[in-house]
């Protein structure tokens with residue numbers, strides 16, 4: 001059944017999982033290398049298209065291990081449904097706690113070297129390793145890093161049942177003043193319920209006034225984003241200031257959702273990076289998702305663009321001869337995706353520049 005060769009994918013978050021499924025569908029045997037073990041994962045909310053898992057795997061609904069409802073979903077719900085599909089696919093091997101240190105290629109293979117020194121080879125190597133991609137350093141050595149966009153997004157999720165408001169939102173809300181933009185979005189409850197009062201409220205607060213904290217904590221170094229601020233790494237003084245600002249700036253129930261998240265210390269600060277790609281492939285290596293293009297979340301399109309990468313890559317590989325046709329396939333993949341990837345990131349840069357400039 002698996003006659004289309006082998007692929008190694010670095011990174012098993014949403015892009016890596018989707019690409020594994022689309023490549024398996026065309027007959028590739030896939031090894032996914034993921035440095036994390038799924039604990040401490042973070043994520044905001046995404047728009048899941050109708051029949052997402054069916055679309056990627058080609059399976060009928062009855063055979064989908066964990067279906068996902070269309071609409072705005074938490075990162076965790078989408079990740080969980082993709083993981084279940086991966087586990088049900090015998091052509092995909094997922095190796096967690098496996099960090100990739102470097103990648104290489106020659107005329108017939110590409111390979112990843114893990115931090116334990118193991119070499120994992122394939123006919124094709126895909127970088128799905130996010131905004132600080134190791135694979136990008138090899139694909140685009142002249143432009144290896146995404147650059148800090150000049151602001152952080154604080155994100156959290158609160159249960160409506162813990163907030164006890166009498167006014168519930170029906171839809172996504174954009175709120176705030178000149179310097180603070182808040183995106184609020186109702187999400188299904190943990191049990192999938194969309195009944196008002198039993199849902200969750202997700203929020204993303206754009207803040208360009210705390211770049212000193214990002215730098216002093218090492219989250220941003222120079223022009224490069226190193227890591228997010230996890231709940232325990234956010235100083236208590238910052239939590240207190242955020243709580244005071246939230247009360248003043250945002251109406252109920254969004255301010256209540258923020259205060260509830262702060263009280264539980266369930267807030268993550270993600271410094272935003274951006275990357276406009278000049279290339280997506282080199283030889284037998286290709287980039288997908290945030291490794292390929294990093295837009296501001298304000299575009300709301302990072303996930304759908306990653307889905308298109310996964311589909312376009314498999315479509316390009318499928319029509320070429322197995323193994324010998326990989327480089328031609330990747331050239332075609334880049335032709336299909338580069339323009340769209342560039343314009344996605346550029347579409348958000350106007351917002352980023354003016355938002356960051358307000359705090360300067």
Ligand SMILES: Cc1cc2nc3c(=O)[nH]c(=O)nc-3n(C[C@H](O)[C@H](O)[C@H](O)COP(=O)(O)OP(=O)(O)OC[C@H]3O[C@@H](n4cnc5c(N)ncnc54)[C@H](O)[C@@H]3O)c2cc1C
Nearest residue numbers: 011013014015035099100129130289290297300301302303
């Ligand atoms: C705050 C925030 C809000 C967002 N909101 C939206 C939204 O509303 N709508 C939308 O469409 N998109 C949104 N996005 C973007 C969206 O989440 C991503 O575009 C999408 O999830 C694809 O991510 P990815 O899988 O390419 O990368 P990541 O999620 O960054 O995954 C990269 C994976 O690679 C692994 N990895 C990294 N380096 C290595 C290594 N050396 N070895 C092994 N593994 C490695 C990491 O552990 C991780 O699992 C948002 C992003 C952020 C940060």
